[in-house]
Amino acid sequence: QVQLVESGGGLVQAGGSLRLSCAASGRTFSTHVMAWFRQIPGKEREFVAVISQSGGRTYYGDSVKDRFTISRDNAKDTVYLQMNSLKPEDTAIYYCSADVNAGRMLRTTAREYDYWGRGTQVTVSS
Helix, strand or coil: CCCEEEECCEEEECCCCEEEEEEECCCCHHHCEEEEEEECCCCCCEEEEEECCCCCCEEECCCCCCCEEEEEECCCCEEEEEECCCCHHHCEEEEEEEECCCCCCCCCCHHHCCEECCCEEEEEEC
């Protein structure tokens, strides 16, 4: 069982930055691919970013590429999402997720992920 707890969300003006954190429980964090998704009420969960087990490989959704950076600290069982140049359309609930069966794949579909946090709200004002 893996428990994920997100933090760092809040209200920020357009053009600003936020750093989200996701703390994981358990001893196997370094073996999981980790990802961030986001969701607006009434819409499907959207892929944001994914990182490999070692942190050496990352992949981003087109809407956040070159603005967001995913990283992880396996010594702290934590994954991060640095969000820069925020836009009002980035407003959503951001979820951390773990893919425990990924192998070498970096998956971008929400249904492939096994564990989820409760989410943290990010609101970007114009």
